[in-house]
Amino acid sequence: MSRPLVPTGPLLNISRRDTLRALGGGLVVAFSLPGLASALEPVDPTVDLGVATPDGAPAHLNAWIRIAPNGVVTLRMPAAEMGQGVYTSLPMLLAEALDCDWAMVRAESAPAHPDYARPLGFLGLESQLTGGSWSVRGYWTPLLEAGAAARAMLVAEAAEQWGVDPAACTTVAGEVCHGDKRATYGSLAAGAAGRKPPRKVSLPDPAAYTLLGTSPPRLDLPPKVDGTAVFGVDVKVEGMVHGTVVPCPHYGGKVGKVDDTGARGMPGVLDVLVFPGEVVVLAEHFWQAKKAADAVKIEWDPGEGKGLDDTAVEAALVAAIAKGGSRIQREGKAVATADSTMLEATYDAPYLEHATMEPLSATARVTADRVDVWTGTQAQQMLRTLAARLAGVPADQVFVHTTLLGGGFGRRSELDAPRVALQAAMAIDRPVKLIWTREATFARGALRPAARCQFRATLGGGTIQRLEVTLAAQNILARFAPGFIANGKMGAMVAVEGLAEGPYHFPSIEVKYAAVDLPITVGWWRSVHGSFNGFFRECFLDECAHALGRDPIELRRELLRDNPRHRAVLDLAVDKAGVVPAGMSRGVALFESFGSIVAEVADVTVSDGAVRVHRVVAAVDCGRVVHPDTVRAQVMGGATMGLSTALYERITMKDGAAQERNFHTYPLLGPADAPSVDVHIVPSTEPPGGIGEPGLPPLPGAVCNAVFAATGKRVRRLPIGEQLV
Amino acid sequence: MLELVVNGTPHAIDVAPDTPLLWVVRDHLGLTGTKFACGMGLCGACTMIVGGSALRTCVLPASAAVGQAVTTIEGLPAHPVKDAWIAEQVPQCGYCQPGQIMATVAFLETNPNPTEQDIREGVTNLCRCGTYDRIRKAILRAAQARAAASASKVEP
Structure with a gap:
């Protein structure tokens, strides 16, 4: 049974409200539930991510699932792969329900299109956005449904060919079976694609999962090991010119006087473009552009950043706390007893840079009727909207090609790199590839905010009778959400994550958030506010335990009595951590974020003021697990990055400009200091939690609590740096 | 013209001789497996094997590689280090890993039977995803595989 192929043409959209739909030649599933896609686009051969392999079949069009005659199943990934393993975990969801042969599964990146969006979790909004440790959670049901629907169509096709009842057919590893009859999905796909999709599908029984909960080798690793994986910096587009960007380093500032006379005459230089916030130098090759960029004389106007240094930042945080902030949580009444004492402490955390190993990069091509952007982005849909606005074309003429990301951690949810590439491409009417230097990437950081947290505890009766918390930090949401959200309770709840409505039971608690207004750009940084709130809360809890003369672990267990998970x-x-090794000191911390609970135990020594973390033992409850090895890898990575922040990382300011621009002044944890990280997973059938971020927040607190155990010195300001020397 | 031998293939390249080897290989030869990350030789993402040594090529003038064999990740054949990286499922984002692998290949040539401390001191490339613990395991695994392979070669 042969059917005409859908011609390879411009973006062809099917209404997302269409029911399950198939197109000839391959199997296409488009589903009616929110978050399911039906965007069809010719695969652009310009970028091969090195993940999917050609299946030798005609150019099948697809939404999520494409099955070639040779049985290769190609799955489109709505989320960006930035190391968190979604190019394996999301295919596993589809493959589980499709019941195909995992060895035949390939992953490729989906285009940017609203149909690939997922719910953002508030106000009914949705977007195709990779962040918030949401990919598995957000796409769980839609992908199981898409896989199950495709399977039903394959079964129906086989049943019709054989003249048997579909209900009497079974599937196993990419074949439909009935009695002694067997047919491969590849042989059935063309016919199945033309069938009417089922109105309802039944999802696989969790008790019968064969793939979910196992750890097949990650699909994206072979190209990452042989060098063929394509990141943003590796994109090649015919006719492109190379360039680099010199951004104004002053937050709130702009480009002043520019003298490019020397640069323009240098070998290979094609143009010097001056935008309000940055200068772009274009050349035949990157290194020519980089050398010429060094030769451009630029005067910066620091604007609002003038005079803004660390002292001014701290003063703003102190003033915000003094002003009181807005109350986010108030429960219980003060229940001081005769033996009650007060314990007060204030904690500080600095601005942090994402420091993804891949610097910022993007490639853009703008023609009269088509815009293409190739970049490693976490915000495909917002990029599509931005490109359409900049180029003045409808959104359906914008093609976002999401490459692999050389680290994201939230930084690539910003649109600055592709925005500049688009503007440069439009300015010179040629495809432009921009690679930012490390220094330029640092200069335009969308930083983890600096924060200050004031605690006041009433201690008595052997426990914490009342806890008062005030957090001061810039409001990240302010740049992204309408004022009534950013400045309302939702914005505040985002900031005080883990401080308010945490897992511990306090008879009386009051939590306030004091928003700080500074011109420094702050953004989503791995684990966001948990990155400092975990440190603040878990260290102050440790202080309370010591003031009460109680074991910190036992006090936590008591305060968690209402939360058995x-x-x-x-x-x-x-x-699992067992006995504290001889000569070492131990700290413990626990933090829930992104729907997952992580506890970490750090064993440390402190010698001449230098902290060495020898081992971290972590436990995680992230609900039902898709791929246990990825859970272990992400918690290990989060803990390791958390240690880097505990020991070293800090952005300082002068005239509103980050002073650290490379790894000699902004050191990252290196292999010499990296501990072993053992991760243990709590078996669970609860709904899935996130895993990209939750491993980070407990680590700095665990380490600083261990430092106290070792030295009696309480670290209340990160990074530890030279404080203990 | 700059004459370079990269992955066994001779090239004559019209490029300023002070251009870092990294950019000659990436932009002129089109081999993009080697990565740019810091530009100061601080992180090792740009590591290639030049004349038998692992070098950080973002700060190495291409002229310094004339007359020496240059090997990039693309030129590394089937190798116990690559196998170990898969077996231990090391990479996350993967960006630093070609450099980590090239640094490890050279490291094991000079220290085929390293201790964990040797590894901590000998392979110093940065990884922001925090894969160090698995990198160490992979290096130990690769060392064992190399030793087993050479043992089977000398025995009849």
Whole structure:
């Protein structure tokens, strides 16, 4: 049974409200539920991510699932792969329900299109955005449904060919079976694609999962090991010119006087473009552009950044706390007893840079009726909208090609790199590839905010009777959300994550958030506010335990009495860590974020003021697990990055400009200091939690608590740096 | 014209001789497996093997590689280090890993039976995803595989 192929043409959209739909030649699933896609686009051969392999079939069009006659199943990934393993975990969801042969599964990046969006979790908004540790959670049901629907169509096709009842057919590893009859999905795909999609599908029984909960080798690793993986910096587009960017380093500032006379005469230089916020130098090759960029004389106007240094930042945080902030949570009444004492402490955390190993990069091509952007982006859909606006074309003429990301951590949810590439391409009417230097990337950081947290505890009766918390930090949401959200309770709840409505039971608690207004750009940084709130809360809890003369672990267990999942995570980590090794000191911390609970135990030594973390033992409850090895890898990575922030990382300001521009002044944790990280997973059938971020927040607190155990010195300001010397 | 031998293939390249080897290989030869990350030789993402040594090529003038064999990740054949990287499922984002692998290949040539401390001191490339623990395991695994392979070669 042969059917005409859908011609390879411009973007062809099917209404997302269409029911399941198939197109000839391959199997296409488009589903009616929110978050399911039906965007069809010719695969652009310009960028081969090195992940999908050609299946030798005609150019099948697809939404999520494409099955070639040879049985290769190609799955389109709505989320960006930035190391968190979604190019394996999301295909596993589809493959589980499709019941195909995992060895035949390939992943490729989906185009940017609203149909690939997922819910953002508030106000009914949705976007194709990779962040918030949401990919598995957000796409869980839609991908299971898409896989199940495709399977039903394949079964129906086989049943019709054989003249049997579909209900009597079974599937196994990419074949439909009935009695002694067997047919491969590849042989059935063309016919199945023309069938009417099922109105309802049944999802696989969790008890019968064969793929979910196992750890097949990641699909994206072979190209990452042989060098063929394509990141933003590796994109090649016919006719492109190379360039680099010199951004104004002053937050709130702009480009002043520019003298490019020397640069323009240098070998290979094609143009010097001056935009309000940056200068772009274009040349035949990157190195020519880089050398010429060094030769451009630029005067910066620091604007609002003038005079803004670390002292001014701290003063703003102090003033915000003094002003009081807005109350986010108030429960219980003060229940001071005769023996009650007060314990007060204030904690500080600095601005942080994402420091993705891949610097910023983007490639753009703008023609009269088509815009293409190749970049590693976490915000495909917002980029599509931006490109359409900049180029003045409808959104359906914009093609976002999401490459692999050389680290994201939130930084690539910003649109500055592709925005500049688009503007440069439009200015010279040629495709432009821009690679930012490390220094330029640092100069335009969308930083983890600096924060200050004031605690006041009423201690008595052997426990914490009342806890008062005030957090001061810039409001990240202010740049992204309407004022009533950013400045309302939702914005504040984002900031005080883990401080308010945390897992611990306090008879009385009051939490306030004091928003700080500074011109420094702050953004989403791995684990966001958890990155400092975990440190603040878990260290102050440790202080309370010591002031009460109680064991910090036992106090936590008592305060977690209403939350058995949290207590089980703590117990598992402590149990697996075993006895404290001779000569070492131990710290413990627990933090829930992004729907997952993580406890970490750090064993450290402190010698001449230098902290060495020898081992981290982590336990995690992230609900039902798709790929246990990825869970272990992400918690290991989060803990390791958390240690880097605990020991070293800090952005300082002068005239509103980050002073650290490369790894000699902004050191990252290196292999010499990296501990072993053992990760233990709590078996669970609860709904899935996120895993990209939750491994980070407990680590700095665990380490600083261990430092106290070792030295009696309480670290209340990160990074530890030289404080203990 | 700059004459370079990269992955066994001779090239004559019209490029300023002070251009870092990294950019000659990436932009002129089109081999993009080697990555740019810091531009100061601080992180090792740009590591190639030049004349038998692992060098950070973002700060190495291409002229310094004339007359020496240059090997990039693309020129590394089937190798116990690559196998170990897969077996331990090391990479996350993967950006630093070609450099990590090239640094490890050279490291094991000079220290085929390293201790964990040797590895900590000998392979110093940065990884922001925090894969160090698995890198160490992969290096130990690769060392064992190399030793097993050479043992099987000398025995009849």
